[in-house]
Amino acid sequence: MKKRLSLGLHFLPVAAVLIKVYIQNGMEAFMKKALFMTPTVTAFTADGDLDKAANCAVFEHLIEGKMDALVVMGSTGEFFSLTVEQKRELSHLAVKEARGRAEVIIGTGSMRPQDTVLLSNDALAFGADAVMIISPYYFALSDTALENFYDQTIPHIKGDVYLYNFPARTTHDLSPKIVRSLLRKYKNIVGYKDTVMETAHTRKIIQTVSAEFPDFKVLSGFDDHFFHNMASGGAGCIGGLSNIYPVFFSGWAAAVNEGNMEKAAYMQRKADKLCELYDVGTPFVPVVKKAMMMKGISIKEHSAAPLLPPNEEQEAWISRILSDFEKM
Numbered sequence: 001m002k003k004r005l006s007l008g009l010h011f012l013p014v015a016a017v018l019i020k021v022y023i024q025n026g027m028e029a030f031m032k033k034a035l036f037m038t039p040t041v042t043a044f045t046a047d048g049d050l051d052k053a054a055n056c057a058v059f060e061h062l063i064e065g066k067m068d069a070l071v072v073m074g075s076t077g078e079f080f081s082l083t084v085e086q087k088r089e090l091s092h093l094a095v096k097e098a099r100g101r102a103e104v105i106i107g108t109g110s111m112r113p114q115d116t117v118l119l120s121n122d123a124l125a126f127g128a129d130a131v132m133i134i135s136p137y138y139f140a141l142s143d144t145a146l147e148n149f150y151d152q153t154i155p156h157i158k159g160d161v162y163l164y165n166f167p168a169r170t171t172h173d174l175s176p177k178i179v180r181s182l183l184r185k186y187k188n189i190v191g192y193k194d195t196v197m198e199t200a201h202t203r204k205i206i207q208t209v210s211a212e213f214p215d216f217k218v219l220s221g222f223d224d225h226f227f228h229n230m231a232s233g234g235a236g237c238i239g240g241l242s243n244i245y246p247v248f249f250s251g252w253a254a255a256v257n258e259g260n261m262e263k264a265a266y267m268q269r270k271a272d273k274l275c276e277l278y279d280v281g282t283p284f285v286p287v288v289k290k291a292m293m294m295k296g297i298s299i300k301e302h303s304a305a306p307l308l309p310p311n312e313e314q315e316a317w318i319s320r321i322l323s324d325f326e327k328m
Contacts, residue, residue, distance in 0.1 A: 034256040035236035036226065036249045037219065038067045039074035041289055042090065044302040050086055052093060057298040058243070059097040065246025070098055071132060073107035075166060076240040076285055081304030091123040099127060105162060109134035113152035124159035130190060131157065134164040140171040147178055154186045162191040166221065176208035183213050193238050195221025203232045223249070224275045227268045230256055240284070241274050244291045274325045280317050281310055291318050
C-alpha cells in the first residue's frame with residue numbers, strides 16, 4: 001500500500017476552533033454525532049475455515065470497547081476470500097453476538113448484482129442493521145456503468161444501505177455526482193464510506209449532498225481522517241486500527257461529542273502515530289491481526305491465501321509502534 005499521509009498538525013488548531021465555536025454557540029446542527037465504527041478482521045483457522053470462537057472474541061472485544069458499529073466483511077475482513085456460505089455464516093454470527101449491544105453492518109458487495117441482493121437480504125432478514133456495498137472491482141467502469149450496478153441492486157434490497165468507495169481497489173470512483181443521483185432515487189441509502197487518501201474528496205461528497213440530505217452519513221475510511229471528517233460536517237470514520245484499540249477510538253469520538261477539543265487534538269496525534277502500522281506491510285490486514293495478538297486478543301495470525309503473516313522484522317516494527325503509541 002502507498003505510504004500513508006497524515007493530516008499534519010497544521011489542521012488541528014483550525015478544526016479545534018471551528019468545532020469549539022459551534023458547540024459554544026449552540027450550533028450543534030452544523031455537526032453530526034461523531035461515530036467510530038470498526039471494519040472487523042475475520043478470524044480463520046490454519047486450514048482456511050472460519051474460527052467461530054475467535055470471531056466472537058473479536059466482536060466482544062469491540063462491543064466492550066464501545067464501538068458504534070461492527071462493519072463485518074469489509075476490506076479488513078477479507079470479504080474477497082470468503083465463499084458465499086462463509087459470508088452467510090459470518091454475518092449471522094456477528095448479528096447473534098452483537099444483538100442489542102452494537103449495530104451490525106454487513107459487507108455484501110459482489111461482482112454480480114444478483115449475489116449482492118441475495119446476500120444483503122439474507123443479512124437484513126437475520127437482523128443486520130444495514131449492508132455496505134462496494135462497487136464491482138478489477139475493471140475501471142464509467143459513471144453510467146457504476147450507477148447501473150447500483151440501480152440493479154439497491155431497489156431490491158429490503159433495508160438500509162451504505163455505499164463503499166475504495167478507488168485504489170476498484171479502479172473507479174463513486175463521485176459526488178453519482179452519489180447525489182443515487183440518493184435522489186433511493187431512500188434506503190443512508191451512508192457512504194470513503195477510503196481515499198485525499199480528505200478533499202470526502203469533503204466534496206459532504207458539500208455536494210449535505211444540504212439536500214442532511215441525515216446522510218459520510219464516513220472516512222482511514223483512522224487519522226476522523227477529526228477532519230467531523231470538522232467538515234461528516235459523520236466520523238470506519239477505521240481498521242480500532243480493531244486493536246477500540247477504547248481509544250470510541251474515546252476520541254466521545255471527546256469530539258463532548259466538545260473537548262484539547263483532548264481530541266491530542267488523540268489525533270496519537271492516531272497519527274498508530275497509523276504508521278499501515279506502512280509495515282502490504283496488505284495491512286495481517287499486520288492488524290498481529291498487533292491484536294500482541295495486545296492479548298484471542299485471535300491467530302491466519303489470513304486467507306495469499307496473505308502472509310508478518311516476518312520477524314515486521315513484528316519488531318509493530319511492537320515499536322504500539323509501544324510508542326502507548327507512551328504518548
